Amino acid sequence: MTLAASEPAESSRPEGHGRVDLRFEPSGRQVRVPPGVTLFDAASWNGIAIDSTCGGHGTCKKCRVRVTAGHVSPNTLDLRAFSPDELKSGWRLACRVQVDSDLEVDVPPLVTRPKAATVGVGRKVILRPAVQKRYLELDEPSLSDQRSDCERLLEALPDLELRVDVHALRSMGPVLRAADYKATAVVVDDVLVDVEPGDTSGRLFGVAFDLGTTTCVATLLDLATGTPVAVHSILNRQQPFGGDVITRISTIMMEPRALQELAALAHSSLGELVAAVCEEGEVSPEEIYEIAVAGNATMTHIALSIDPEPLGMAPFIMATRRYPELLASDLGVEVHPRARAVVFPALGAYVGGDITAGLIASGMDRDTRTRLFIDIGTNCEIVLGSAEGLLSTAAPAGPAFEGAQIRCGMRAAEGAIEVVKMSPDELTLQVIGDVEPIGLCGSGLVDAVAELVRLGLLDSSGRLVSPETAAEIAPGIAGRLTTIGEERVFILHEGNGTRIYLSQRDVRELQFAKAAIATGWTLLLEDAGLAHSDVQQVLLAGSFGSYLSPASAVRLGLVPKLPVMRVVSAGNVAGEGAKMALLSVRERAGAMALLDEVEYVELSDRADFNDRFVSMLPFPAA
Numbered sequence: 245m246t247l248a249a250s251e252p253a254e255s256s257r258p259e260g261h262g263r264v265d266l267r268f269e270p271s272g273r274q275v276r277v278p279p280g281v282t283l284f285d286a287a288s289w290n291g292i293a294i295d296s297t298c299g300g301h302g303t304c305k306k307c308r309v310r311v312t313a314g315h316v317s318p319n320t321l322d323l324r325a326f327s328p329d330e331l332k333s334g335w336r337l338a339c340r341v342q343v344d345s346d347l348e349v350d351v352p353p354l355v356t357r358p359k360a361a362t363v364g365v366g367r368k369v370i371l372r373p374a375v376q377k378r379y380l381e382l383d384e385p386s387l388s389d390q391r392s393d394c395e396r397l398l399e400a401l402p403d404l405e406l407r408v409d410v411h412a413l414r415s416m417g418p419v420l421r422a423a424d425y426k427a428t429a430v431v432v433d434d435v436l437v438d439v440e441p442g443d444t445s446g447r448l449f450g451v452a453f454d455l456g457t458t459t460c461v462a463t464l465l466d467l468a469t470g471t472p473v474a475v476h477s478i479l480n481r482q483q484p485f486g487g488d489v490i491t492r493i494s495t496i497m498m499e500p501r502a503l504q505e506l507a508a509l510a511h512s513s514l515g516e517l518v519a520a521v522c523e524e525g526e527v528s529p530e531e532i533y534e535i536a537v538a539g540n541a542t543m544t545h546i547a548l549s550i551d552p553e554p555l556g557m558a559p560f561i562m563a564t565r566r567y568p569e570l571l572a573s574d575l576g577v578e579v580h581p582r583a584r585a586v587v588f589p590a591l592g593a594y595v596g597g598d599i600t601a602g603l604i605a606s607g608m609d610r611d612t613r614t615r616l617f618i619d620i621g622t623n624c625e626i627v628l629g630s631a632e633g634l635l636s637t638a639a640p641a642g643p644a645f646e647g648a649q650i651r652c653g654m655r656a657a658e659g660a661i662e663v664v665k666m667s668p669d670e671l672t673l674q675v676i677g678d679v680e681p682i683g684l685c686g687s688g689l690v691d692a693v694a695e696l697v698r699l700g701l702l703d704s705s706g707r708l709v710s711p712e713t714a715a716e717i718a719p720g721i722a723g724r725l726t727t728i729g730e731e732r733v734f735i736l737h738e739g740n741g742t743r744i745y746l747s748q749r750d751v752r753e754l755q756f757a758k759a760a761i762a763t764g765w766t767l768l769l770e771d772a773g774l775a776h777s778d779v780q781q782v783l784l785a786g787s788f789g790s791y792l793s794p795a796s797a798v799r800l801g802l803v804p805k806l807p808v809m810r811v812v813s814a815g816n817v818a819g820e821g822a823k824m825a826l827l828s829v830r831e832r833a834g835a836m837a838l839l840d841e842v843e844y845v846e847l848s849d850r851a852d853f854n855d856r857f858v859s860m861l862p863f864p865a866a
Contacts, residue, residue, distance in 0.1 A: 283309065283349060284338040284484075294338050294351055294484060306487075307338040313348035316341050329741075367607050369828040373467040374433045374584070375533045377445040382425040393417045397429060397439065409437045411582045430580075432533055433829075437582040449473070449525075449532045451518060451579070452822035454598065455510070455539030455547060456480060456786075457489055457622065458655070461819050462517035464525045467534075470827050473525035476517050479655075481509040482546075488622040489542035493556035496546075503551060510547040511576025518577060532579035535572045536586040536822040536832075540596035540623070544587060547575050558848065560593035565839060586825050588835055592844040594638035599625045601821025602785050603842070604835050606814060608634060614778050616765055617814075618803065619785040620645055620792065624761045627842070628768040628779075634838075635772055637845040639764035641757040645686035645788050649753050652736075652744045654683030661688035661736060661744065662791060666695040669720030673737060681737045681744055687791040692736060692746050693754050694796035697863050701725070701734070704862045706751045708732045754800075759860035762801050764847060766856060769804075771845060776804040783814040790815045801864045 284307050287294050295306045305325040311334040318331050319340050326335045338351075380400045383389065391399070393416045394408055412430075416439045419427055423441035430438040430448075448468055454461040460480050464473040485506055486492045496502045522529050537544070541562050545552040548570075554561040572583040588597030599619060603609060608617055610631050617627040624641040627634055654660050659682035663674035673688075675681045684692070696702040700717045701709055714722035724735040733745040769776065782803045784792055794811035797803045803811055825832040847853050 279344050280342055282339050283341040283343055286343050309338045310334045310350040311336055311347055312350055369824050369831055371470045372828050374829050375448050375467050376431050377448050378429045379443040379445045384425050393420055406434055406436045409435050409582050412436045412438050415439055432584050447531050449527050450534040450826040451532055452826055453537045454816055454819035455537055455543050460513045462521050463823055464521035465826055474521040476520040478516055481513045482506050490556055493552050497553050506546050507549045514577050529579045532583055534584045535577055536825040538588045538598045538601035538818040538822040540598050541590045541593055544597055555593050562593055565590050586832055589839055591636050591842050594623055595625050595636045598818035600835050600838055602817035604824055604831055605817040605820035606783055613780040615781045616779050617783045620788050621786055626764045634842040635768045635845055636842050637764050637847055639760040641760050650750050651747045652684045654685055656685040660685035664688055664691040664695055666699055668718040671721050684744055686788050690796045691793055693751055694799045706755045708748055755861050758800055758802050759857050762860040763856045779804050782811045785814045785817045789813055
């Protein structure tokens with residue numbers, strides 16, 4: 245994508261306006277922005293998405309653009325983010341470039357289809373959706389039978405005690421008369437929501453959403469058979485406002501209009517997914533009568549235009565844990581006009597509806613085994629227990645697993661190194677898309693550090709060993725240990741002008757994330773009076789957990805030291821829980837019951853948290 249500035253003569257600019265004229269390619273749309281705004285903001289205002297996980301605050305160094313015409317001097321952040329050759333080629337951080345003159349800028353396309361888990365561990369359920377259709381052949385009215393249209397229809401459904409939606413009342417009469425009183429009643433729970441001409445009883449669908457901070461996934465379900473019809477995933481369109489919920493909350497606190505802007509982006513993300521699954525499944529959006537949404541508390545609040553600011557500061561208060569009866573239109577989803585929305589309740593401010601959905605899918609509350617559920621991300625949610633009781637907490641893991649704050653980090657998209665294997669003599673890489681690597685994603689980061697620890701090239705404190713020690717331990721790859729500037733690094737790939745490496749600072753970022761997670765589940769085990777060996781299964785949930793090597797997770801101490809076979813990639817269990825809620829009203833009742841069955845443990849006010857965190861920083865001994 246190219247952002248190009250037009251070059252009108254000075255006399256063509258309105259006198260006194262002092263604006264910079266920009267032309268966006270390939271659309272060719274011309275816009276004006278005030279001098280002094282950042283290139284990041286100028287692009288965002290006009291719908292040009294530039295990659296960012298910090299919301300343009302200069303901390304993530306992901307908003308890389310290349311100035312191809314015009315002059316922009318590099319600032320101190322640019323000097324740290326780019327090599328001398330990249331700076332000479334015009335690479336800059338968009339959030340640091342102030343637009344004071346016409347520029348031509350190449351903007352790398354934002355990845356909108358990241359590698360994401362679209363299915364996960366689930367359970368079989370008895371098919372009992374809230375949506376049902378009844379085909380009816382009614383007696384036509386006469387002078388001797390002057391029942392109202394509504395009475396005539398309801399009396400044909402004697403087994404149902406229904407309320408009638410005004411939308412159904414508006415359409416009922418015209419539809420019945422046009423269809424010779426042969427029509428289909430559409431019922432959601434105990435409400436008649438529509439009347440359709442003819443027999444449409446075999447056409448009823450729902451959409452299950454996993455509304456993630458980074459990735460959003462939708463599954464179109466045939467509610468008559470319980471089978472999935474289509475699935476699609478995209479990058480959450482809120483990404484330019486920051487890669488984590490705290491950054492987005494901060495944006496809302498600082499900018500009054502940001503809440504509505506972020507809500508609109510959430511709605512457009514859901515809308516894009518609906519369009520994609522409907523096209524693939526050859527289903528009309530008006531045949532979708534219910535949706536289910538599993539998302540963390542912040543994402544859900546924003547999607548409903550509820551101010552999330554209290555979630556961002558102690559004592560971390562939600563507007564509600566249980567949401568009222570909602571329509572899909574309340575979330576900006578354009579399907580059947582009276583389609584219902586099931587929004588999963590949250591267990592705590594940072595253990596949201598996505599975790600509630602995951603617990604339903606995994607059956608944590610009905611399994612006699614002691615299991616540990618870990619959803620690894622910027623915020624890591626942890627649940628421990630069995631059918632006898634569940635404890636939950638949240639640990640601030642930071643952005644390392646999303647590739648943010650990692651020197652050569654990137655999301656799990658094409659070109660990302662996702663698997664790293666090492667021996668004393670060689671190194672092998674697995675790259676998403678089987679293309680030339682351009683960066684390192686979270687699973688590749690964990691693998692790389694785990695392999696270096698296993699070989700002894702990283703000591704337990706996380707420090708890279710000396711060149712002499714490396715040469716003794718792993719002579720074939722010791723040469724990859726080098727220095728960039730004043731920092732020790734390990735080169736993973738070098739070629740075609742690209743150098744991908746793991747820095748000492750990257751290792752520290754992963755150590756901090758690992759320590760936060762390990763502290764969380766350690767404290768839960770202690771509160772439950774359990775030892776590591778009592779855990780019979782670990783479920784690694786979410787997109788990141790799906791691609792994380794269980795062996796690497798055990799080696800680094802991300803999970804308890806257990807046999808690898810006990811560590812299971814659970815996949816997108818939030819999405820699975822959302823599907824189950826559409827297929828069975830019993831399962832959504834189970835989700836509500838979890839609010840009273842799961843005890844939430846707040847880590848931030850525990851006096852022993854900091855000491856435990858520090859003790860968890862070293863990597864476990866081999």
